Amino acid sequence: MPFPTERPRRLRRTPALRRLVRETRVDAASLILPAFVREGLTRPEPIASLPGQRHDTTDSIVETAERALNAGCGALLAFGLPEHKDADGSGAWADEGAVQQSIRGLKHRFGDAIAVIADCCLCEYTDHGQCGVLGAGGSVDNDATLEAYARTAVSQAAAGADVIAPSGMMDGQVGAIRQALDAAGFDDTAVLGYSAKFASVMYGPFRDAADCTPKDGDRRGYQMDPANQREAVREALLDVEEGADAIMVKPAMTYLDVVARVRDNTDLPLAAYCVSGEYAMLRAAAATGAFDERAAVLETLTGIRRAGADMIITYHALDAACWLQEDRATR
Ligand code: PBG
Numbered sequence: 001m002p003f004p005t006e007r008p009r010r011l012r013r014t015p016a017l018r019r020l021v022r023e024t025r026v027d028a029a030s031l032i033l034p035a036f037v038r039e040g041l042t043r044p045e046p047i048a049s050l051p052g053q054r055h056d057t058t059d060s061i062v063e064t065a066e067r068a069l070n071a072g073c074g075a076l077l078a079f080g081l082p083e084h085k086d087a088d089g090s091g092a093w094a095d096e097g098a099v100q101q102s103i104r105g106l107k108h109r110f111g112d113a114i115a116v117i118a119d120c121c122l123c124e125y126t127d128h129g130q131c132g133v134l135g136a137g138g139s140v141d142n143d144a145t146l147e148a149y150a151r152t153a154v155s156q157a158a159a160g161a162d163v164i165a166p167s168g169m170m171d172g173q174v175g176a177i178r179q180a181l182d183a184a185g186f187d188d189t190a191v192l193g194y195s196a197k198f199a200s201v202m203y204g205p206f207r208d209a210a211d212c213t214p215k216d217g218d219r220r221g222y223q224m225d226p227a228n229q230r231e232a233v234r235e236a237l238l239d240v241e242e243g244a245d246a247i248m249v250k251p252a253m254t255y256l257d258v259v260a261r262v263r264d265n266t267d268l269p270l271a272a273y274c275v276s277g278e279y280a281m282l283r284a285a286a287a288t289g290a291f292d293e294r295a296a297v298l299e300t301l302t303g304i305r306r307a308g309a310d311m312i313i314t315y316h317a318l319d320a321a322c323w324l325q326e327d328r329a330t331r
């Protein structure tokens with residue numbers, strides 16, 4: 001028999017054939033758009049550290065959501081910036097807080113046609129910028145923080161959030177939130193755990209955007225060491241045990257091995273968060289002409305899906321959803 005007997009190129013010959021045998025697809029419905037709603041704002045304002053993104057008012061977030069829905073995005077992930085911060089981060093569970101008001105407005109306007117995920121953390125609300133309450137000695141008190149997360153989650157669920165996503169990496173946060181939600185009658189509200197969230201340098205632009213840089217120290221006492229893969233599986237399994245409905249790995253691009261490993265070890269829906277620094281890298285490189293932004297973003301999203309993520313949280317969600325609509329047979 002003449003060499004070669006196998007010719008994989010046969011199925012790469014035309015766009016139609018390539019599309020037919022493609023193993024992984026990116027679909028707008030699996031893309032989640034982060035949104036920042038800021039108290040005391042009278043009109044939306046661009047976010048300098050995240051070009052293309054904006055701070056919304058509790059009204060203008062409805063426009064952002066409408067665009068995302070029309071483009072086919074799967075959900076909105078809401079972050080809040082309060083006017084006043086305090087040591088306990090009490091703005092996080094204020095019934096009239098920006099996130100709570102926004103969720104009520106979104107649900108009033110779109111009902112169940114929109115999936116709203118509420119980020120549940122304290123760092124935007126504490127005057128020290130840590131994700132939890134400080135105990136004696138100035139380190140974050142895990143168990144006191146759990147009570148604050150529980151109150152925050154209940155206030156977000158009461159406002160109508162479909163999903164609560166605790167991002168503070170406290171031990172037991174998923175279980176504490178699940179218990180509190182059930183006790184308050186919100187047994188239908190889901191929990192998406194930020195299960196394996198690493199202490200990454202890639203959160204820089206977000207910390208500017210959400211005004212949540214720690215005043216002292218860093219977050220390495222609770223976020224994971226970037227060197228650890230096995231520990232990520234342990235964190236994910238703990239969240240599953242505690243009643244998580246879905247889990248997450250964050251960041252995404254340099255943690256694809258973690259995504260794959262967590263995928264292999266759990267059956268729950270898995271999200272990957274392509275974070276602010278990753279967005280910034282793609283935008284900055286595209287701006288120099290290194291590559292076409294659209295092609296780079298779609299390849300990146302494909303890689304994250306291929307690694308095993310079902311859902312992708314990305315600041316490119318809106319653009320990517322539109323590109324995917326235009327795309328069809330051309331890739
Ligand atoms: C805070 C939070 C952070 C992000 C999401 N929630 C920053 C941090 O942990 O310091 C990062 C998101 C991004 O960089 O896009 N709990």
Ligand code: ZN
Pocket residue numbers: 121122123124130131167168
């Ligand atoms: Zn936080």
